[in-house]
Amino acid sequence: MFSLHGEDSGRRLRSVYRGIARLTAAAVAGTALTAAMAQPAAAASIQALHPVAWAYTDSREPTVAHFKAAEPVPIGSWRDDAGKHHKSRGYFTFDLSGLSGQTILEANAFAKDVVVEDCSKPRTWELWTTTPITSATTWTHAPTELTQIAVPGGYWCPASGFTMAVTDAVRQAVAAGETAVTLEIRVPEEHEGNIHLGRSIDPDVPMSVISNLPPTVPTNVKIDGQACGAELYVRWQSPVVTALVTDPDVSPVGIGSSVGAVFALWPTDAAAERQEWRLEPTVSSPFTARLSIPAERLTDGREYAIAVKGVDGNGGESEWTQECRFTVDRTGPATAPTVTSTDYPDDDQWTHGGPGITGKFVFDAAGDPDTTGFLWGESGAYRYVAADHPGGSAIVDYTPTRDGPQTLVVEAVDRAFNSSPDTRYYFLVKPTAPLITDLTPDAWVGDPHHLSLQPRMADVVKYRYQVDGAAEQEIAAAADGTAVLDVTPAQDGSVVYLYSVTADGVKSGTNWAFIWSDSTPVVTSADFPSNGPGPVVGTTVNFTFAPHSHGVVSYQYSTNDGESGEVVADAEGKATVSLVLRSAAIWLEVYSVTGDGTTSMPFNGYFVGTSIAPKVESTVYPAGARSGGPGTIGRFELTPTASNVVEYVYQFSYEAERVIPARADGSAAIDWAPTAAGWYHLTVRSRSTSGQLSDATEYAFEVDPRAPVITSPDCAYPTTVSPGQLCTFVLTNQLDGGADFVYQFEGADQQAAVIGPDGTATITWTATDGYYHSLTVRSRTTAGVLSGYTYTTILVG
Template sequence: MSTRRSLLALCGAVAVAITALPGTATAAPHYSELRPVLASHTDSAAPHTAFAWTGQDAPLGASKQDDRLHVSRVYLTFDVTGFADAGISAATLHLRETAVADCAKRSIEVWETKTVTADPTWANAPERKRWVADYTNTSLCVGHLSFDVVTVVRDALSRGKSRITLEVKVPRQFERDVTYGRTLDGYYRAALTLRHNRAPSIVDQHRYNGGLACATTAPYPRVNQHFVALEALPADPDPGDQEGSGLTVDFALWPQDDPAARTEQRVQYADTDRVARVQYPAALFADGRAYSWQARVADGVDTSAWSGPCHFTADAVNPPAPAVTSANYPLDESGWAPVGEPGVFTFDGGGDPDVAGFEWTWGQFSVPGCTYGELNRLICADPFTGRNTVRADRPGGTATANLTPPGSGPIRLAVRTVDAAGRRSEPVSFRIYVPGSSPAVSVVGGPPRFDQDVTLKFTPHADVAARTVDFTYQLDGQEQRVVQAGPDGTATVTFRADRENGHRVTVRSRSDNGWTSDEGSWSLDFPKWPGVTSEVYPSDGEPHGGAGVAGTFTFTPPPTWSEVAAYRYSFDWTEPHTEVAAGPDGTATITWAPPAPGWYSLSVYAVRPDGTVSTYDATYSFGVA
């Protein structure tokens, strides 16, 4: 007998295994290898014994041992549960021989039997259902055998069966002929390889055009000809097709009144976690013409059907500019706007049905655009969901808006029309003279000191004091806060002055008619240098004292310093600076007599206990009579 031994046999039962070939996810088609959940052989000489096929080689056909004839068959059961909707296109049973009786003879066949739940015996063999395939090629003496069993797998899956059982045997006419006998590799045993692919599809609820959801019925959305981006999300149940794979998405677009003018674009390397997108040139679209489009996806093996069509109407023309009037704000630069009254403006689309509404700004318009959202899809929001917009009461109609200027002085108001596709007209502009109306901000009590509470009083413009209901203020750019006005229209707020760089407060008043004032502000800066005072020689721009008249100069710590050890000073920046120690209260006093009349400058630095010197010096200028 010709023999080829395999590697060391494996012992023990082997559970079903489903693995992709090769070991990483690949694009369609896909391959999986199944190992039998039950594997055994029978022996005519031991008709009531089942022989589990584990690690040892298995006999097949006839052989003689101890002068007795043994005839063996092999039974294999596979679990195909996970492939019910896998799109099986091929299924192959693989076996390997380790020894044959005669290299010139080979006849092996495979039958489907009733599914078994335990290893069968010769006497209790399962009923055969149908012949499946055979193998008679003798080009190799000891060969690798393969059998096409796709019909068995497909039929089982179509009937909802989870397992199949295959019988491997020598045909009846040769089964007792020992020259057709052979052994099968116990290390490899058997494998069932499946080629499969689940068909991809387009997700209907994730189709978009121009940043808007797909419309399948009229009325169709109007889409700006410059933003005709078509998007569709592909889906594929096979993991290997879902990321960076060979998915391609085709888009087809045509005018509804001319289906023959269909044009197609393809997106390569599409993913299932983001929409595929194509952009069509603006010149392709005519104003007011309706267009339809659809998409399909392919994974290299299967191609989905075209999706149902989506529809839109192209918009290629900007709407006309609006007419603007105001009941109380002069638009011809003939006077000032009233304090305390919002401007009442009427915008008019002139009866043009392309005008859906209006947009305004105090200054310059920003460029409208779209954003990217879930699934990386384009989101073009309804233009009237944004700020400073209002819909017309009817197409081409009017709208009234109460507007408060954001500041004072000559302010520019610009207005333009907006159509249903978000296209804008050329703006019309007006210069409006707005009087100042900001609240006054004053300190309650003495001058602010570092790390102490500061109370500010907000006083509204006199023309709106009786109607002021509250103030909106902001401290150092933090979150805006609101404080209610008292009976006299004023309000107070208190905060701790603990920032070395100082503080800034901005505030606006609000009246009972919704009008908001101009912005008022107040700032507090703490000097980063020491203080200097002198009674004999004050720094007031006038000469005092005289030559040889001694005066005292007192140095005080920088407002944000908690400790001062000394001061370094110099008159008229003569070097070196002289150092004087600070007292327990952090101050120091020197006495100095000027040598002659004129103007002098005193430079003073503060010194901490650790020796660091203030970055800035105090420059104290004074005149001597």
């Protein structure tokens, strides 16, 4: 609070607050109004009104008018710069013409202090409605006070948004048809001379008005999607009524007000059975209200009426819509319709019509008077055609789009679209699409393909075709209806669509063909006979590359042995490459390259030779089996399949490649001991006196981990061990040459125990607090070779 005393206190305080007002006016200008607008009533509009006229009167200048002055409006007593005493009252007129016909829910005006004479004194005001102000309003000719409005006092000082509730005043003015209301702000007469109660306020005293207009009469009323106004029949057990409800009220952010609806239903012959359903206003306008009428409320064959009105959250209601009448009809025609056609008879013959050729089909109700139309279609009844009269027939035109077996599904329907059992009419459509045969399927890239066109209709005179979706073109047919069409496909192939046309302009069905030219080079080798064994590994073989496209200048190739290169083609576009057969089969990938750098499709193929890989056998470590163990020596016998073998090159998994000389008969033996368990691969090649290296033999086997066995007479899992209990574990060796056990209890250091003459060792462990503990054990030889791990779990509880 501000409180300045002395003769100049009012002037000095006014100066202080003028400074404050300049700094904060923009920030607080809309605070109170915005706060009121932040909580709108349901289904209501909020309007911000500002004074269209304002004035104040001055007792010291009783005949001077202060109308729409661009200065703060003084209220109560104040002193001018000369120290002279004044008394003033403020008047504010608001235009209410925009509220005509509305229900006023709430109205609040907001005063903003600009100058306060003494903030230590509470605000003491009166608020009145008065007769209108004019440009001649003065202290002497002041408006007449009409009704006093309660206004709160308070110390909030200075007030940037002092609220004055004026709901009753605005409501009464609008109800009386007034287009404006004038508010007077003054200090009560008995205190009006007290300088400490004086204030000056911003002349813009905004008013927020929350008002409500009732919803408009609902529109677009429909029953099961049928608009009201015509004769309506419904067949569903619970028909759905919809209506569009709108409300003219809009929130400050442009959101429609919340609206609902009331639906009324009654039999037209028993209005007393009227029933209403209310949808509470919870959805923003505009809103399509929906009501699914309970099935038990409707009786088959009876006529009903329904009406709808809109409602909002403030008690606003629209007028009822005009009644919408409908009849309930849930019983369809009992007789399935008959279907006939002379153009497409059901006779199992392939001689009728064709794709694109229209035929007439007759649907007949077979005299069922309830039938007013038919539903029909190819895969289901979904198209509608009316009967020529109730119980009559209809004729439809149907054009097949494809040849082969066809089915029309037809149902008779009544006025409510209840359907009869369906009729399925089967017929055959003659194939008419021309046949396409590629006479030159091996044409090179860039050369045309000659397509033979054969008609499947009589009197064909021309063909129309499209290539890759381009504009349609035409080619004439010979006297027998045939034609030859030349098409040069794109590099990645082309699609040709075509149909024939008769002299009468009848079009056939459409056929299509995918035309492409294979640019894959031709790769051959005389060294690989078509029957009999191929060349042995190590032999130099020759391959010939021949083109399948024009302008080939070179070939790029690669093999499964990692060899690759490029070779220049001769004048005929051919080339020869010599390669060493390093494995029993050589895989080639070859591309041809034209002068403009275009690469062909790849040739990919295997050429199978004869393997000379040595044979590998072992009794200790047989292929594909688990055997032996870490440190256990195994012998691997090597037997040649090539002649003049002098040595073998071999390699065990992860070890360096080694060489072993062959015996006189070309065989050899490898003695080898693994250092750990797991799968191993042995790769072996033989080398002859000429230095020829054979292809490889891959020999895989698994080394048994030979892990020790752990037993316990007192602590074996899942036995629960008590904390402090001594546990005994017996370890049994499985490893050849095992000397000791290496073991570790969870959380402790690794320890060793010597293996006794019986192959066992006994260790102990005192259980500690905890839950699960583990023991890990391996056997170890004197050379440091370790077996696989064995684990056991100890449960302490």
